[in-house]
Amino acid sequence: MRFSTFKFQVIILLLGLAHGQLYAQPTPPEGKKWIIEKSLSDEFNGSFDTNKWSKSTWNYKNTPCEMVTQNAGxxxxxMWIKATLSEKDSLWFKTARVQSKSKISFPMYTECRIKAANISAYTTYWLNNGNANSRDEIDICENNPKPSIAAQTKIRPYTLYSQYFIVKNGVTERNHSEEQKRRPDTRNLSDKNPAKGKKWNEDYQVLGCYWKDSKNVQFYINGEPAGSTNSKxxxxxxxxxxxxxxxGPFDYLGGLAIKEDLKNSQWNTMYVDWIHTYKLENIKN
Known part of the structure; x- marks a missing residue:
């Protein structure tokens, strides 16, 4: 029985290596183990699972974005979200948002295999609950691989904007200035990391978030630690x-998308291959 288990583990290891990448959750605390949270995990091998996900049509303010259900599936x-050109003068960036129906709190770990759209727009993967005046937010992934602001083309395509916001009664706390300076850049990753030196639209990357406790969050790129936050x-x-x-027309986004880019079906879509989310459970015996 032990030999059979060992053989199985070897097979799994070889399959992971053959696939080109091998991922693991962060080491759980002593006496704990990670278990899958099925309501927040999906391989996206079938159809859009309406038991797990919904399509929100809430729009960002002061942007040309219009969230529509047909631009995600x-x-x-x-799972994909695409941006297409609308004939509307003010809301010409037709796009979509996919949101989980379930919620989760710390301690937890979530990771997804994601590829950015090749347009001047934020491809995102984040956690939120609330509104502008009262919310908690953890941004795992905000990236723009093709900024329309020329001065940002040497930095932003390689940078992952991972951060947090805690907003209570309209007062905002976000990353401390020193944490902001340590944003992960793919060019600074280890040589063994598949994302090393790549722009976010070039290939799929596994981005992860270990929400440890009420104040601490650790981010990962392909299993490699890539920035952390500590809130007050x-x-x-x-x-x-x-x-x-x-x-949107903002420097912090990298500038507005180019309208012609939205007509290119090879560029205008972000993709999520899978998402796995875990929670901790006590080890018995």
Whole structure:
């Protein structure tokens, strides 16, 4: 029986290596183990699972974005969100948002295999619950591989904007200045990391978030630690998992998308191959 188990583990290891990448959750605390949270995990091998995910049509303010349900779906083993050009003068960036129906709190770990759209827009993967005046938010992935602001083309395509917000009664706490300076850059990753030196639209990467406790969050790129945060206030809300694709006339986004780029079906879509989310459970015996 032990030999059979060993053989099985070897087979799994070889399959992972053959696939080109091998991922593991962070080491759980002593006496704990990770178990899958099925309501927040999906291989996206079938159709869009309406038991797990919904399509939100809430729009960002002061942007040309219009969230529509038809611009997100599941096909060919991926959940996708695409941006298309609308004939509307003010809301010409037609896009979508996918949000979990379940919520989760710390301690937890979530990771997804994601590829950015090749347009000047934020491809996102984040956790949120609340509104502008009262919310907790953890941004795992905000990246723009093709900024329309020329001065940002040498930095932003390689940078992952991972951060947090705690907003109570309209007062915002976000990353400390030193944490902001340590944003992960793919060019600074270890040589063994598949994302080393790549722009976010070039290939799929596994981005992860270990929400350890009420104040600490650790981020990962393909299993490699890639930035962390430590808040002053406590995170106090259960959060939804969200993906969306959006643009706006702001420096912090990299600039507005180019309208012609939205007509290119090879560029205008972000993809999520899978998402795995875990929670901790006591080890028995």
């Amino acid at each position: 599941v096909s060919d083993g991926n 206030q406590d995170f106090s809300l259960d959060l939804n998992i969200i993906w969306d694709l959006w643009t």
